[in-house]
Amino acid sequence: MTLNNQQTPSSLITIFGATGDLAKRKLYPSLYHLFTKGKISKHFAVIGIGRREWSNETFQEHVRTSVHNAIGSNENIEEFVSHFYYQAHDVSSDESYRELKTLSDQLDEQYQLEGNRIFYLAMAPEFFGTITEQLKKQGVTDAKGFQRLVIEKPFGHDLPSAEALNKQIRESFSEDQIYRIDHYLGKEMVQNIEVIRFANAMFEPLWNNRYISNIQVTSSEELGVEDRGRYYEKSGALRDMVQNHLIQMVALLAMEPPIKLTTDEIRSEKVRVLRSLRPIEGEEVKDYFVRGQYGPGKMHEQAVPGYREADNVDDESNTETFVAGKLMIDNFRWAGVPFYIRTGKRMETKSTKIVVQFKDIPMNLYYNPGKPLAPNLLVIHIQPEEGITLHLNVKKTGQDIETTPVKLNFASHDLDGINTPEAYEKLLHDCLRGDATNFTLWDEVKLSWAFVDKISEIWESTQQEDFPNYPAGSMGPKAADELLDKDGFNWWPIGKLDVE
Ligand SMILES: NC(=O)C1=CN([C@@H]2O[C@H](COP(=O)(O)OP(=O)(O)OC[C@H]3O[C@@H](n4cnc5c(N)ncnc54)[C@H](OP(=O)(O)O)[C@@H]3O)[C@@H](O)[C@H]2O)C=CC1
Numbered sequence: 013m014t015l016n017n018q019q020t021p022s023s024l025i026t027i028f029g030a031t032g033d034l035a036k037r038k039l040y041p042s043l044y045h046l047f048t049k050g051k052i053s054k055h056f057a058v059i060g061i062g063r064r065e066w067s068n069e070t071f072q073e074h075v076r077t078s079v080h081n082a083i084g085s086n087e088n089i090e091e092f093v094s095h096f097y098y099q100a101h102d103v104s105s106d107e108s109y110r111e112l113k114t115l116s117d118q119l120d121e122q123y124q125l126e127g128n129r130i131f132y133l134a135m136a137p138e139f140f141g142t143i144t145e146q147l148k149k150q151g152v153t154d155a156k157g158f159q160r161l162v163i164e165k166p167f168g169h170d171l172p173s174a175e176a177l178n179k180q181i182r183e184s185f186s187e188d189q190i191y192r193i194d195h196y197l198g199k200e201m202v203q204n205i206e207v208i209r210f211a212n213a214m215f216e217p218l219w220n221n222r223y224i225s226n227i228q229v230t231s232s233e234e235l236g237v238e239d240r241g242r243y244y245e246k247s248g249a250l251r252d253m254v255q256n257h258l259i260q261m262v263a264l265l266a267m268e269p270p271i272k273l274t275t276d277e278i279r280s281e282k283v284r285v286l287r288s289l290r291p292i293e294g295e296e297v298k299d300y301f302v303r304g305q306y307g308p309g310k311m312h313e314q315a316v317p318g319y320r321e322a323d324n325v326d327d328e329s330n331t332e333t334f335v336a337g338k339l340m341i342d343n344f345r346w347a348g349v350p351f352y353i354r355t356g357k358r359m360e361t362k363s364t365k366i367v368v369q370f371k372d373i374p375m376n377l378y379y380n381p382g383k384p385l386a387p388n389l390l391v392i393h394i395q396p397e398e399g400i401t402l403h404l405n406v407k408k409t410g411q412d413i414e415t416t417p418v419k420l421n422f423a424s425h426d427l428d429g430i431n432t433p434e435a436y437e438k439l440l441h442d443c444l445r446g447d448a449t450n451f452t453l454w455d456e457v458k459l460s461w462a463f464v465d466k467i468s469e470i471w472e473s474t475q476q477e478d479f480p481n482y483p484a485g486s487m488g489p490k491a492a493d494e495l496l497d498k499d500g501f502n503w504w505p506i507g508k509l510d511v512e
């Protein structure tokens with residue numbers, strides 16, 4: 013059963029990987045926010061699990077510091093951290109799970125948690141199968157309330173490994189107990205895509221191949237690979253960003269209106285989009301996809317090294333840190349409309365934006381050879397700013413009938429006057445309430461791996477001779493511009509939302 017937004021269920025949250033980076037930077041600050049906003053019941057407890065031999069007090073201090081560093085506020089922090097317990101645990105030892113069961117049952121009684129349990133796996137994926145198997149085998153999931161499993165990305169490395177992982181997990185948890193995280197689905201403006209489309213009479217009738225010429229989705233990062241070389245060398249931007257976040261955004265942009273706003277209906281419409289994705293394989297890959305790798309360059313006037321200079325990265329690495337691609341959705345609504353996607357590390361700016369470019373009007377009464385009409389654009393600013401911009405043409409003030417482009421801006425914070433919650437805060441809250449809409453269904457994961465695998469097969473079997481092919485601090489390789497140029501389009505700038 014899904015609780016409404018105001019209800020605050022009791023729950024025990026067990027975090028595997030509690031001493032790690034994700035828990036520190038995202039999970040504790042998000043839980044604290046939920047706690048201070050009263051969105052988490054006082055009937056909650058957290059068990060943190062890691063290998064290091066910490067006491068409860070050391071763990072509580074770690075949580076206190078994480079919250080302080082992320083938020084800078086300490087209101088009610090002592091009460092918050094008093095709910096945190098730690099267990100040093102070896103994921104493969106039976107004994108560790110028996111101890112976990114004892115501690116879970118004890119906290120259940122102490123905090124009246126009604127047997128509700130969430131298991132958050134914030135650890136390397138190779139442990140997921142063992143953990144889920146042991147949770148069941150040692151009876152940690154034998155409690156009378158809900159049992160939910162939250163799984164971090166990456167969900168597999170390709171389709172076969174994702175299938176194997178899914179099979180293992182499904183032996184202990186049913187699909188409706190599994191919450192696969194894609195943190196982009198927790199972002200305010202990603203959630204807004206459906207509302208912009210389905211709550212506005214002016215967009216929905218135009219949202220098809222008769223009126224839209226192309227859609228561009230960019231997620232660029234300023235950061236480089238940092239200290240994640242070991243993981244990234246095996247992943248690359250295609251698996252790290254495209255298989256999940258970018259394809260998920262495309263599915264939300266392209267799906268049919270669901271008959272109801274329920275988890276099942278929304279997810280099944282997204283699955284239908286993924287089933288309509290034109291497979292790109294073999295020789296076609298080079299016509300539809302471009303890969304890049306950053307070399308040395310400058311970020312904000314500072315010289316920065318190239319990808320191949322990072323720790324745990326091969327001197328001749330063939331791993332892509334940039335991807336641009338053209339996706340075609342072969343259904344009635346979208347036939348002929350390219351969805352261009354682009355993501356990369358060490359790019360000029362940190363920005364995630366969607367640009368919907370409308371077709372030109374049938375006859376331009378204001379045609380001026382030196383000054384063609386600008387196309388109408390709808391820009392959805394996902395981050396760092398949140399909002400929308402509509403690009404229109406109006407009459408230039410004065411006597412001549414001349415047109416000029418104008419932008420209508422809406423910044424999300426103008427409406428609420430508050431900073432929107434972090435994606436992880438929303439997703440944790442959704443999981444507590446039993447709402448799996450913004451988590452990925454196995455069918456979605458399966459279809460997006462099937463699509464991406466065909467591209468990685470080609471890329472992994474051919475060395476990209478011109479790597480590194482874009483300098484740090486740029487917008488990627490020239491070939492990414494040519495990808496649109498040959499279709500008669502260009503990437504729209506992904507600059508700031510111009511709101512005072
Ligand atoms: N960090 C991030 O921003 C993001 C991370 N993720 C995903 O989240 C997961 C965790 O990432 P991250 O926090 O960065 O990883 P870290 O390497 O920082 O942390 C790993 C955690 O796993 C624990 N651990 C490792 N081996 C064992 C074991 N045998 N038994 C028990 N505990 C063990 C570590 O405990 P100890 O150190 O005490 O041994 C530590 O708490 C990964 O799947 C990653 O892909 C996803 C998106 C973003």
Ligand SMILES: O=C1O[C@H](COP(=O)(O)O)[C@@H](O)[C@H](O)[C@H]1O
Nearest residue numbers: 165195231233235252253364395
């Ligand atoms: O999942 C990931 O996302 C981040 C980018 O997330 P954002 O919310 O900052 O846009 C990316 O840096 C990381 O490589 C990837 O694993």
